Amino acid sequence: MYRLVPEAVARPENESDVKDLLEYAISSGTSVTFRTAGTSLSGQTVTKGIIAEVVRGWKRHEILDNGAAIQLQPGVIGGRSNLYLQPYHRRIGPDPASIDSAMIGGIISNNSSGMVCGVKHNSYHTLRHIRFILANGNCYDTSNADDYEKFLNIEKDLCTGLLLCRKEIETNSTLKNKVRRKYSIKNTLGYSLNSFIDFNHPLDIFAHLLIGAEGTLAFISSVTLNTIPDPPYKTTGLALFNDVTAAAAAIPYLSDSGAAAVELMDAGALSTAKYLDEPPYDYRKLSPDNAALLFEYQKEDLVEIDLVEKDAKNQVLGLQGNLLQGMQRHADNRNKLWKIRKGLYPSVGAMRKAGTSFITEDLCYDYRDLPEVVNEMRIIFERWRYDDAVIFGHAKDGNLHFVGSVDLNKPSGVKSFEGLINDLVDLTAGKFQGSLKAEHGTGRNMAPFVEKEWGKDLYDIMLRVKAIADPMNILNPGVILNNDNKVHLKDLKPMPLVNSIVDLCIECGFCEHVCPSRELTLTPRQRIGISRDINLMKAAGDNSWRAVAHDMRYQSLDTCATDGLCALSCPVNINTGHFTKELRDIDHGPISKMVAGWTVHHFKFVQSAVRFFNSLLHFTAKYIGKTITSGLTRGLHRLTLGKTPLWDPDMPITVPKYDLYVLGKGKPYIYFTSCVNRVFQPGDKNESLVDVMGQIAISKGIQLLIPENIDHLCCGTPYSSKGYSAASKVMAKKTIATLYDSSNQGKIPIVVDTSPCTYQLKNLLPLLGDIHIELYQQLTFIDLIPFLEDLVRNNSNPQLQRHSILHPTCSTDKMGDIESLLALSNTCVEKTTLPIDYGCCAFAGDRGLLVPELSASATQFEADELVDCDPGSFAYSSSRTCEVGMQRATGRDYESIALLVRDYLSQDEVN
Ligand SMILES: Cc1cc2nc3c(=O)[nH]c(=O)nc-3n(C[C@H](O)[C@H](O)[C@H](O)COP(=O)(O)OP(=O)(O)OC[C@H]3O[C@@H](n4cnc5c(N)ncnc54)[C@H](O)[C@@H]3O)c2cc1C
Ligand code: SF4
Ligand code: SF4
Structure with missing residues (x-):
């Protein structure tokens, strides 16, 4: 929610x-602000100095002690580290809701946490070793025993200062007790002063x-x-109570019985179920006082699950709770219950007025105070007109969040924000002696209130820590400690309207890690942010917007793959690909x-032309030379200012023409073969995908019917x-x-x-008019993957004695078919590899031919992961152009997954 323009980005x-x-x-x-995913919520990752992004080159990890520990560099995404640990049935302790985007540098530096972590499993308590570089350039590593002596000898002032601070806290029981008490609940306001009482060296x-x-x-x-x-x-339950007091009474039981997560939701939060396709309860029957606890047990065996489920049912009932839907073990059913909690950001974020800012706060109390706190919070929201605010949080930790919206473009909005923060500070640091930040970090947002919460003596110690560690004040100054008591109201980010597709963007950055152009040009957030900046420049009469808009053509328009993967990770469902289109x-x-x-209207002609030119180029490549042929297409590409495709001899051979429209006998399916498969061979044999599908149809006793005018369609x-x-x-x-x-x-399903x-x-649907909508709604489309799996x-x-490497297309991901792809491969072969770093190849039809560097950049991590993978393995996907993209990246021959199924079904002939 803050905007500072950096002097430079490094x-x-x-x-x-x-x-x-x-x-x-x-x-x-000049100051330096390090930045990883930039998802922080308190204004700690913005600066007028230098932003130093530490993502590229900082992604290494190493599993230690058979999964008991993991060494991570700052650019590793938190969720990724859990994927690395999955085979060991372990995970990292910190679990922010943003874990699939946030990176280790930020997770550690914010001491982030989430639903399960509590105070026990955060980064502070799970840290084994750390390697760091001081502002003076000296590097130390706690895993290196010699560095203890070296630190004492070289950083004399720092060590003396730290030991003095330690002594001051250790010898003053009021200060020491305060530090202990404050870290008995979650707290990320100010520096981690518990270091002084937990450690000596x-x-x-x-x-x-x-x-x-x-x-x-x-x-x-x-x-x-x-x-x-x-x-x-795992087993999950959602218990509805008459009010927050009744819900709070159940928290001790759930915590003591070992629930890993206990989430509180007020009536406002519960009523957002109206935005779900399948709400797990009737939200129209909720009273404004209702509250619910969503809780989950995670156990090593099923006997334990049986026991906790039985007990939880009885206890919740005894505490006047209504266990809606009982206890749920199946992942799909558990996810349905979690959807309401996880959907709170999208629901409020998407329903707010365009141009308003999305506010979220993060406070912590003794959980026994929650009923009173929630009531007081509601009064505060009413006073400052946060009509859409909803309250929820990690109940067993007493950690409450709220989300709401405010128009910070207007002075009245800023005043309402100031009033809200002042009242929350009085309520939390004053009346309830809680934490003003439990997991989101202090940033600029709460810097003016650190002294109020910690008191002068401990605040002075924090000031001294900063002064001795960073005497030149070059490391992220103004964050955590700031002597401007209005800093939280300054540099608020304006939200100019750009386009209704993206106006609700909260610039959270969740979309960045999936974007295939992230390493080459821009991310979705940057595309939106720069578009907003262009509008700000225009409004300010700053003509330099023209130069920015000019650069945006390549940076934003040409290099967006329009795959829409960004929408999958976006809390408010923004598809920046639609904006690009x-x-x-x-x-x-x-x-x-x-x-x-x-x-x-002449699609068949166009298709024939593509077939002709592809054959011609292969012919010239064979008889005149590959370099000359590629060079010719490159020259034409330049002449037409990038409008004609770049062709390389690794493009598939033109497919033989087919004239069969009925394949196999049995249950009928319409077979919609794509225009790409009507042009290119599916693998290295002289056959078409239609031939392959025909063999499968015969083998399985089904009938595939190709529409006779298929060559006119796409x-x-x-x-x-x-x-x-x-x-x-x-x-x-x-x-x-x-x-x-x-x-x-529409009576016959259509396989694509x-x-x-x-x-x-x-x-x-959005492309059709009334008449076609009616026709369209009768049709059933089945993708190749679930069709073959079935x-x-x-x-x-x-199973074939094969090792198959899979590349799920972004559409496979969007349709939720990755499990199906895995199941299909597992049925057919003995070993399947799905790379952790799979993602959109950005070939995007012909984008890989127009802007090949985009595809090369997008596929680099997936390709790196496969470098050492069995050279004799087979690689499969379900889109010919994506297969070409992956082939270029890895040097492996990617083919349609249909070829694997054909081989599996006709093993006698193959083996
Ligand atoms: C919708 C939403 C939900 C969220 N939910 C949660 C939640 O449940 N729990 C939670 O704790 N947080 C949450 N957050 C906040 C945020 O995502 C986390 O705090 C996250 O851990 C920050 O990681 P990052 O990689 O984005 O860090 P960044 O924002 O890039 O950086 C965070 C801080 O770390 C510093 N930093 C980064 N790398 C280094 C380094 N190598 N060395 C020194 N300093 C470094 C930066 O200077 C900055 O001060 C949420 C955010 C959003 C938008
Ligand atoms: S597009 Fe969505 S995910 Fe990306 S920054 Fe905006 S709100 Fe966040
Ligand atoms: S559509 Fe794809 S390439 Fe374009 S912004 Fe979204 S994720 Fe990035």
């Missing part, structure tokens, strides 16, 4: 770069002060965290729109992804009308052999 990629940067900062008097004290120091004391180069068990069995549409001139429209993606919205609508209507007729008015096309066909599910053929 990307140091190793310790030596960081040391150089710090040296420059000291010599020039200055290096250990300093190492733990770094946890939650928000980059103000040193740069963290790596950490080793002790891991915690990740029990395999709209901008591309505006960008097209009337002639190019006319040409696009013409091609819709799903519309080639048009919509380029922003030709009018052309894509015409194609959509043409295709739907044909499929309606061929499928006997390319996942991105299935996704497009399943989401055509075909082979109960097959008794032995």
Whole structure:
């Protein structure tokens, strides 16, 4: 919610770069703010100095002691470290809700936590070792025994200062007790003063002060965290109570009985169930006083699960609670219950007025005070007109959050924000002696109130810690400690309106880690942020917006794969790909729109032309030379300002023409083979995917019927992804009308052999008018993957002695079919590998041919992961262009998963 424009952005990629940067900062008097995922909520990752992003080059990890610990660099995503630990049934302790985006540097530096972690498993308590670089450039590592002596000898002032602070706290029982009491609940306000009473050696004290120091004391180069068990069995319940008091009465029982998570939701939070497709209760019957506890047990065996479930049911009933839906063990049912809690950000974020800011606070109390606190909070919200505010939180830890919205573009909004914060500070630091920040860090947001919560003596110690560790004040100054008591009201980020698709963006950054252009050009958040900045510049009469807009053409428009993966991770469901398509549409001139429209009506001709040129280029590559042929297409690409594709000899051979429209005998399916599969071979054999599907149909006793005018049809993606919205609508209507007729008015299901096309066909509704909507609603589309999985599910053929490497397309991910893909492969082969770093290949139809560097950048991590993977393995996917993208990245031959199924079903012939 804060906006400061940095002087420069640096990307140091190793310790030596960081040391150089710090040296420059000291010599020039410039400050450095380290940043990983930038998802912080308290304004700790913005600066007018240098932003140093420590993501590229900082992603290494090492599992230690058979999973008992893990060494991590700051750029590793928290959720990723849990995937690395999965085979050991362990995970890291800190569990912020943002764990799938937030990175280790930020998780450690904010001392982040979440639903299960509590105070016991946070970074402070699970830290085994830390390696850091001081502002003076000296590096220390607590895993190196010699560094203890070295730290004492070289950092004399720092050590003396730390020991003096320690003595002051140790010898003053009031201060010592206060520190103990304050860390008995969650607290991330100010520095981790418990280091002074938990450790003796200055290096250990300093190492733990770094946890939650928000980059103000040193740069963290790596950490080793002790891991915690990740029990395999889980059971979840949602108990409704008359009011918060009744709900709070159940918290001690649930905590004592070993519930891993106990989440409180007030009536406002519960009523957001109205935004769910399948609400787990009737939200219309809720009273304004109702409250609920969502709780989960995680156990090592089923006997324990049986016991806790039985007990929980009786106890909740005894405490006047209504266990809606009973206890749920199955992941799908548990997820339905968690959906309401996890959907609170989207619900409030998406319902707020465009242009308003999304406010979230994070406070902690003795859990026994929760009923009174919630009532008082409601009065505060009413006073400052936060009508949409909802309250929820980690009840067993007494940690409450609220989310609401306010218009910070107006002085009245800023006043209401100021009033809200003042009242919450009085309530929390004053009346209830709680924590003003439990897990989100102090930042700029609460810096003016650190002294109020900790008192003058302990605040003075914090000031001294900062002064001795960073005497030149170059490390993230103004964060945690700030002598401006209005800093939380300054530099508030304006939210200018840009486009209704993106206006609700809260700039949280959750979308960044999935974006295939993140390493090459921009992320979705940056695309939106820069668009907002352009509007601010225009409003301020600053003509430099033109230069920025010019650069945005490549940075934003040309290099967005429009795959929409960003929407999957976005708490308010923003699809920046749709925004890009709209901008591309505006960008097209009337002639190019006319040409696009013409091609819709002459699609068969276009398809034949592509087949002809692909054959011609292969021919010239063979007889004239690959380099010359590629060079020719490169020259043409340059001449047409990037409008014609770059062709390489690794493009698949043109598929033989087929004239069969009925394949196999048995239960009928319409077979919609994509335009790409009508042009290119599915593998290295001289056959078409239609041939392969025909063999599968015969083998399984089904019938595949290809619409006779298939060559005139396509799903519309080639048009919509380029922003030709009018052309894509015409194609959509043409295709739907044909499929309606061929499928006997929708009675025969339609199988699509390319996942991105299935996704497009399943989401055509916005492109259709009334008549076609009626037809469309009768149609059933099945993607190749679930279709094949269903075909082979109960097959008794032995698994092939093969190792298959899978690349799920982004559409497979969006349709929720990754489990199905895994199941399909596991049925057919003995060993399956799904790379942890799989993601969108950004080939995006022809984008990989127009901007090949995008695909190369997007696939690098997945390719790196496969470098040492069995060279004899087979690689599969479900889109020919994605297969080409992956082939280029890995040097492996990727093929359609249908080829695997064909081989599996015809083993006698193959083996
Ligand atoms: C919707 C939403 C929900 C959230 N839920 C939670 C939650 O449940 N619990 C929670 O705790 N937080 C939550 N957060 C806040 C935030 O996501 C976490 O605090 C997260 O751990 C921050 O990680 P990051 O990688 O984004 O850090 P950043 O924001 O990039 O950085 C955080 C701080 O760490 C410093 N830093 C980063 N790397 C280094 C380094 N190598 N050395 C020194 N300093 C460094 C930065 O300077 C900054 O001060 C939420 C945020 C959002 C938007
Ligand atoms: S698009 Fe969504 S996920 Fe991305 S920054 Fe905006 S709100 Fe967050
Ligand atoms: S559509 Fe894809 S490439 Fe475009 S912003 Fe979203 S995630 Fe990034």
